[in-house]
Amino acid sequence: MxxxxxxxxxxxxxxxxxxxxxxxxxxxxxxxxxxxxxxxxxxxxxxxxxxxxxxxxxxxxxxxxxxxxxxxxxxxxxxxxxxxxxxxxxxxxxxxxxxxxxxxxxxxxxxxxxxxxxxxxxxxxxxxxxxxxxxxxxxxxxxxxxxxxxxxxxxxxxxxxxxxxxxxxxxxxxxxxxxxxxxxxxxxxxxxxxxxxxxxxxxxxxxxxxxxxxxxxxxxxxxxxxxxxxxxxxxxxxxxxxxxxxxxxxxxxxxxxxxxxxxxxxxxxxxxxxxxxxxxxxxxxxxxxxxxxxxxxxxxxxxxxxxxxxxxxxxxFADERYDTMLEGLEKMESILGPLPEPYRSIWKGWDGVFVNCQDENGGLRQDDDSWKDESVPATVCTESEESTRQARVMEGRHPNHLQLGLIMHIDDEEAADIAAQAASNPGRLPAYKYGQEAHRLSYEQQVRYTxxxxxxxxxxxxxxxxxxxxxxxxxxxxxxxxxxxxxxxxxxxxLAAAAPASPPPLKAVNTKRARSPSPLRPGKKSRVEIGKSGEEVRGSGIVKNVWASWSLYRGRIGLGLRKGAGCITRFFSWAMGKITRIISGTISTMGGFFRGDV
Known part of the structure; x- marks a missing residue:
């Protein structure tokens, strides 16, 4: 307005x-x-x-x-x-x-x-x-x-x-x-x-x-x-x-x-x-x-x-159909405090009457600047209106209005079904049909949500x-x-904005004949690789490669995958796909070796 x-x-x-x-x-x-x-x-x-x-x-x-x-x-x-x-x-x-x-x-x-x-x-x-x-x-x-x-x-x-x-x-x-x-x-x-x-x-x-x-x-x-x-x-x-x-x-x-x-x-x-x-x-x-x-x-x-x-x-601050600007400002003052400048002077020019512009008999004082007092609400005209207004505020429209609760034309079972759908499929608004007229339920049957x-x-x-x-x-x-x-x-x-779109690709596993001692043979030194973080990554084969890739994958943080049992569970779920692809590549290469292709 x-x-x-x-x-x-x-x-x-x-x-x-x-x-x-x-x-x-x-x-x-x-x-x-x-x-x-x-x-x-x-x-x-x-x-x-x-x-x-x-x-x-x-x-x-x-x-x-x-x-x-x-x-x-x-x-x-x-x-x-x-x-x-x-x-x-x-x-x-x-x-x-x-x-x-x-x-x-x-x-x-x-x-x-x-x-x-x-x-x-x-x-x-x-x-x-x-x-x-x-x-x-x-x-x-x-x-x-x-x-x-x-x-x-x-x-x-x-x-x-x-x-x-x-x-x-x-x-x-x-x-x-x-x-x-x-x-x-x-x-x-x-x-x-x-x-x-x-x-x-x-x-x-x-x-x-x-x-x-x-x-x-x-x-x-x-x-x-x-x-x-x-x-x-x-x-x-x-x-x-x-x-x-x-x-x-x-x-x-x-x-x-x-x-x-x-x-x-x-x-x-x-x-x-x-x-x-x-x-x-x-x-x-x-x-x-x-x-x-x-x-x-x-x-x-x-x-x-x-x-x-x-x-x-x-x-x-105002009803969408019925309230006037005066009523809207009154509600604003009840929540935010008295109208300050520069709005106060504009409102005085539009409407002109403030509570502190009244004389003892309720008449308008002449040539009085008391309306400039920003400690007094601007949307009331008389002391009686001020007391009435304070009574309305004390009724607690804010926040007590919310404590009254919402009466919903659904019963407990329907309310629970809607909540369950929202939890299981957050990308879709829960489906629901009233079935009959909204007043089909008695007052006692209707859900009161607070x-x-x-x-x-x-x-x-x-x-x-x-x-x-x-x-x-x-x-x-x-x-x-x-x-x-x-x-x-x-x-x-x-975190989602900082995480990469997908995990970094794994390095190819060396499936040719080993030209160096196996890290698993007794008395032989295990290979040690250094990750980006400077930590040693020990071990060999599929698990080592997958774990190295996982520990360098910052996207796991964006997915909420941190320390603890949940992390281990999610790691193995994520890793299975990687392991399957690596094994497939290994078998293919071994087949080529025995055919003499390698």
């Missing part, structure tokens, strides 16, 4: 017609569809099921995946690759050659798709243009992806390690984006999706429809009820967005950060425009339109709120480090990754 008085560039909003002549029919109430009023010149491109997009009709439209203020998003079958693709059709007013999405593509040009995916970043695979009755539209082609992260807590919140893995991926993704000098600008759960499992993008259409459900249509009609022909820029129906269930069995646990439509270089903050990020995820500098202060640290704030939403199922006191303590230490009024006081992403709440994930990542 930003200052409503701010002037925006003309391409930020679609032109509004004087009077829109169309509406959805009465049966469409409650459907999840885009704003019909955006189908005007400069707005959305009308797309119907079965349409083809791109050169030579390459992309056939099959279903609606989503929509936003700037675009509609469609599931299409690519007749060239024979895969399912996401096609995002931008509104005409947002389709410019220098738009942020294209600038992000340019910034990451030369970066392989594999490297982007490994760092949880998903950019458009390609783009093209479509001319239509409402203007010229830029279209982005992306892989077919899964659901967003907004409600993942409600099914998997009782599996803390899975939740932490997902949240750690968020840190990794943002760290990689920032490493290229780019700020995302709108980092929140709706712009972070789960990838689908391998092969889903090649399913046949029948399987896809089972996954998404058949399209639901909302008919469009004229306001005056006449049967006159529709204008070419208005569709005859809208398609309700589809949903992929977390527990469908089709979702990977890997995430992909999408939507770079308001991204910007850290060296070039969007002065005079802001990013338009929604109230719950906006840092104080974004709320108060201090665009020069926007940067990496603004994304860090949004990351903190996103992690709170994913792990705790809540946004700490975080441990230890995790609650760690989480609030984590959040209080991130949520600070002043951007420069927020931690770096590397510091966030190393926080104790993430356990040893950061250390494991560092």
């Amino acid at each position: 930003t200052d409503p008085t701010r002037d925006y560039d003309s391409h930020d909003e679609a032109p509004a017609p004087e009077m829109f002549q169309y509406k959805l029919d009465d049966d469409a109430d409650g459907t999840e569809v885009e704003d019909l009023g955006n189908y005007v010149p400069g707005g959305y491109h009308p797309v119907a099921l079965g349409d083809v997009l791109g050169d030579s009709g390459r992309f056939r439209v099959v279903h609606k995946l989503g929509f936003g203020g700037y675009a509609t998003v469609w599931l299409c079958h690519d007749n060239e690759s024979k895969k399912w693709r996401t096609v995002k059709v931008m509104a005409a007013h947002a389709s410019t050659p220098d738009c942020a999405d294209l600038r992000a593509l340019e910034l990451f040009s030369g970066t392989s798709l594999d490297l982007l995916a490994a760092n949880r970043v998903q950019l458009a695979l390609e783009h093209f243009w479509v001319d239509g009755p409402n203007g010229r539209h830029l279209c982005f082609v992306l892989p077919f992806l899964g659901p967003g992260l907004s409600t993942v807590y409600h099914l998997y919140g009782h599996v803390p390690e899975l939740m932490k893995d997902i949240c750690f991926q968020l840190v990794e993704a943002l760290e990689f984006i920032h490493s290229r000098g780019l700020c995302h600008g709108d980092f929140r759960p709706d712009n972070i999706l789960f990838r689908l499992a391998d092969g889903v993008d090649e399913w046949d259409e029948e399987e896809i429809m089972k996954l998404l459900g058949q399209p639901d249509l909302a008919r469009v009609e004229r306001v005056d009820g006449t049967e006159a022909d529709m204008e070419p820029g208005v569709p005859t129906y809208l398609v309700e967005r589809s949903h992929i269930e977390y527990g469908s069995g089709a979702c990977s646990s890997e995430i992909a950060v999408i939507d770079y439509g308001v991204s910007y270089r850290a060296s070039e903050p969007p002065v005079g425009k802001g990013t338009g990020i929604t109230l719950p995820y906006a840092a104080p500098e974004a709320l108060f339109s201090l665009d020069n202060d926007l940067g990496f640290h603004s994304d860090v704030w949004s990351l903190g709120v996103t992690i709170a939403k994913v792990r705790c199922g809540l946004t700490p 975080m441990t006191d230890a995790e609650i303590k760690q989480l609030f230490d984590f959040f209080l480090a991130i949520f600070t009024w002043h951007p420069e006081e927020r931690p770096t992403l590397n510091q966030i990754a190393g926080h104790e709440w993430f356990g040893d994930r950061h250390r494991r990542r560092q």
Whole structure:
């Protein structure tokens, strides 16, 4: 949320017609569809099921995946690759050659798709243009992806390690984006999706429809009820967005950060425009339109709120639908303390009334500078409001809210099955189906999950480090990754990055006739070799060679293979393959010797 008085560039909003002549029919109430009023010149491109997009009709439209203020998003079958693709059709007013999405593509040009995916970043695979009755539209082609992260807590919140893995991926993704000098600008759960499992993008259409459900249509009609022909820029129906269930069995646990439509270089903050990020995820500098202060640290704030939403199922400072900026600031003050400068002066100019500006009768003091006292909250007007506010804080919304626990519409057996799947197959979101209506279980049967006191303590230490009024006081992403709440994930990542991709090759074993005394004969000196570490490596034959290779293989550390019985067990498992290949080579050479080839 930003200052409503701010002037925006003309391409930020679609032109509004004087009077829109169309509406959805009465049966469409409650459907999840885009704003019909955006189908005007400069707005959305009308797309119907079965349409083809791109050169030579390459992309056939099959279903609606989503929509936003700037675009509609469609599931299409690519007749060239024979895969399912996401096609995002931008509104005409947002389709410019220098738009942020294209600038992000340019910034990451030369970066392989594999490297982007490994760092949880998903950019458009390609783009093209479509001319239509409402203007010229830029279209982005992306892989077919899964659901967003907004409600993942409600099914998997009782599996803390899975939740932490997902949240750690968020840190990794943002760290990689920032490493290229780019700020995302709108980092929140709706712009972070789960990838689908391998092969889903090649399913046949029948399987896809089972996954998404058949399209639901909302008919469009004229306001005056006449049967006159529709204008070419208005569709005859809208398609309700589809949903992929977390527990469908089709979702990977890997995430992909999408939507770079308001991204910007850290060296070039969007002065005079802001990013338009929604109230719950906006840092104080974004709320108060201090665009020069926007940067990496603004994304860090949004990351903190996103992690709170994913792990705790809540946004700490504002509800996503109902809260106002005043209510958001009130919650911020209840956690972070009174509003400081420079925000305080801006808020005074917008709203103007502080508790310490009141006289004894509750009237506004004239020419009084007491509002500058930063020890007093800025979001209350009277002493009575202050006492009411303190009572709400004492109710303990933070952290007592987490101690109330999560009521899950599953029973103990189902909860245990989900946890077991997460442990046995961490690369896939656990499969689960409600079977009947969610209320099929009695209150007593439903699982109540509550975080441990230890995790609650760690989480609030984590959040209080991130949520600070002043951007420069927020931690770096590397510091966030190393926080104790993430356990040893950061250390494991560092070790994996330092370890070689594969163990070094073994030296060939000398299988020719020995021209020197055997090291195993009595009275003869055993051969001694010196490893890289300077240690003597004694012995001979297969075991010596394999052990020498193993002890020089730094990758064993990255695999968590150190001292102890576990190390020995893993060493022999690893070594068997090496030994088998060496023996095969030895037998082959011996055969050649007896044939006279050697």
